Amino acid sequence: MKPILEINHVSKHFGQFQALQDVSFNVNRGDIYGLIGENGAGKTTLMRLITHLSPLKEGTITLLGERSTHYKQALKHIGAVIETPAAFKKLTVRQNLKLTAIQHGIQDPGLIDQTIDFVGLSSKKNAKAGKLSLGQRQRLGLGLALLPQPDFLILDEPINGLDPSGIIEFRQLLKRLNQEHNTTILISSHILTELYQVSTKFGFIYHGHFIKEVTKEELDKENQSGILLDVDDTKTTAQLLDQNNISPFTVLSDHQIIIHNLTIDTANLNRILVMNDVSVTNITRQEGSLEQYYTNLLHHQGGHTND
Numbered sequence: 001m002k003p004i005l006e007i008n009h010v011s012k013h014f015g016q017f018q019a020l021q022d023v024s025f026n027v028n029r030g031d032i033y034g035l036i037g038e039n040g041a042g043k044t045t046l047m048r049l050i051t052h053l054s055p056l057k058e059g060t061i062t063l064l065g066e067r068s069t070h071y072k073q074a075l076k077h078i079g080a081v082i083e084t085p086a087a088f089k090k091l092t093v094r095q096n097l098k099l100t101a102i103q104h105g106i107q108d109p110g111l112i113d114q115t116i117d118f119v120g121l122s123s124k125k126n127a128k129a130g131k132l133s134l135g136q137r138q139r140l141g142l143g144l145a146l147l148p149q150p151d152f153l154i155l156d157e158p159i160n161g162l163d164p165s166g167i168i169e170f171r172q173l174l175k176r177l178n179q180e181h182n183t184t185i186l187i188s189s190h191i192l193t194e195l196y197q198v199s200t201k202f203g204f205i206y207h208g209h210f211i212k213e214v215t216k217e218e219l220d221k222e223n224q225s226g227i228l229l230d231v232d233d234t235k236t237t238a239q240l241l242d243q244n245n246i247s248p249f250t251v252l253s254d255h256q257i258i259i260h261n262l263t264i265d266t267a268n269l270n271r272i273l274v275m276n277d278v279s280v281t282n283i284t285r286q287e288g289s290l291e292q293y294y295t296n297l298l299h300h301q302g303g304h305t306n307d
């Protein structure tokens with residue numbers, strides 16, 4: 001299947017300053033793609049080019065099969081929250097959504113209240129947008145972007161301003177959108193622990209260069225994260241893992257195996273091993289961090305982290 005977004009050799013100059021340099025990557029349908037970079041790396045610039053908020057002069061961007069210079073339908077199928085959410089301050093939450101519904105020709109009035117509910121603003125639906133807190137404005141921005149039920153959602157720093165429970169809710173909301181509505185998401189955030197928890201793939205931008213892309217699985221593997229087993233017999237353990245379709249795993253030594261999958265039911269795994277006379281001295285969850293990965297990556301670029 002063709003990628004939902006294709007970015008090829010994109011550069012962007014602001015006068016003499018080059019904000020993006022020959023950036024190329026794709027976002028596939030179904031991905032939650034985390035875009036990572038320090039302040040000023042070029043993330044917002046790129047999102048503005050994708051959504052036509054800024055003109056593209058160097059390179060090509062193809063969104064939903066349409067070249068960005070000739071968008072006809074593509075923009076109707078995307079939702080974006082870039083920089084400040086675009087709500088009218090004097091209108092209430094509900095009126096703002098109603099206006100967006102009219103602009104998009106949305107007939108179903110139930111969808112407005114469903115969306116308000118979905119982003120957790122039911123108690124504020126009659127409040128003026130200008131009177132909302134920062135976190136509530138972020139939720140409203142997301143609601144406005146979600147109302148047309150987009151195939152592709154572009155979110156620039158959406159978690160900024162959310163309180164801890166808001167962050168957890170937001171994470172669940174993105175996962176639901178992705179899993180239940182098959183919405184593809186491109187998201188930037190400085191809160192890497194959060195980005196790690198939602199994203200399926202990560203792209204790293206450094207000083208306008210796209211320096212690396214990894215899937216979550218590759219990242220976990222490189223970080224050696226997974227379920228670490230200390231056993232007396234790795235050969236039998238490996239056979240049992242194969243027989244029980246538990247994968248992928250790596251034999252680290254005569255007594256250690258790591259399974260690169262943190263979703264394994266460890267109690268069941270322990271039962272399987274013990275029933276087959278493997279002596280298990282330890283089962284540990286070893287979680288790699290995106291921060292650590294990012295810091296190492298920047299170290300190799302000779303840079304530093306601001307995040």
Ligand SMILES: Nc1ncnc2c1ncn2[C@@H]1O[C@H](COP(=O)(O)OP(=O)(O)OP(=O)(O)O)[C@@H](O)[C@H]1O
Nearest residue numbers: 014017018019037038039040041042043044045046
């Ligand atoms: N309109 C503009 N005119 C001149 N320079 C600009 C303009 N917009 C962005 N830049 C510069 O381009 C670079 C990339 O900015 P951008 O906002 O894309 O970074 P970012 O990765 O989103 O950073 P942050 O994480 O701080 O939001 C920065 O150095 C910024 O100062």
